[in-house]
Amino acid sequence: MQIAFFIGRIIFGLYWLRVAFNHIKHVDMLAGYAGSKNVPSAKVAVIGTGILALLGGFSIILGLYTTIGIILLVIFLVGVSFKMHAYWTVTDTQAKMGESVNFMKNVALAASLLIMLGITQAMWMYPFGF
Numbered sequence: 001m002q003i004a005f006f007i008g009r010i011i012f013g014l015y016w017l018r019v020a021f022n023h024i025k026h027v028d029m030l031a032g033y034a035g036s037k038n039v040p041s042a043k044v045a046v047i048g049t050g051i052l053a054l055l056g057g058f059s060i061i062l063g064l065y066t067t068i069g070i071i072l073l074v075i076f077l078v079g080v081s082f083k084m085h086a087y088w089t090v091t092d093t094q095a096k097m098g099e100s101v102n103f104m105k106n107v108a109l110a111a112s113l114l115i116m117l118g119i120t121q122a123m124w125m126y127p128f129g130f
Contacts, residue, residue, distance in 0.1 A: 005119075009060055012112075016057030016073060023050025037084050052076040060116070070117045074110055081106040 023030060027046050034042035052072045059069020085106065087099035 009063070012116075013057045013059075013061030016053045016060065020050045020054035020057060023047070023053060034084065037086075039083055049076050049080060067117065070113050074113050077106045077110045077113070081110075 023046055027043060027050070030046045031043040034045055039045050053076055056069040056073035056076065059065050059072070081103050085099045085103040087096050087103050090096040090099050
């Protein structure tokens with residue numbers, strides 16, 4: 001099971017590094033989109049969320065400061081989910097469906113992170129198993 005956990009950790013961390021890369025590479029485009037959702041200081045917000053994803057992704061991959069990394073990613077998801085994917089405010093049916101899918105994906109990612117937080121805490125408390 002340790003190898004499965006390790007592989008999953010790498011894949012999950014790489015996902016967040018890709019999110020970070022996209023935030024940095026496409027900052028102007030994402031800032032325009034964030035601005036359309038009334039995000040204040042949209043460019044700063046996009047860069048900031050990119051940094052959260054970068055730090056969190058590296059934390060998960062390297063297994064260093066995982067509690068902090070996970071908290072940073074949960075902060076990212078809470079902010080992005082409720083501001084960028086507020087499907088309950090959308091009137092167009094197709095757009096509402098898309099926002100709903102993204103919101104629920106982020107909820108699932110946040111839940112996964114909270115589970116990881118529990119696992120990393122348990123591993124620290126019981127390093128030789130349960």
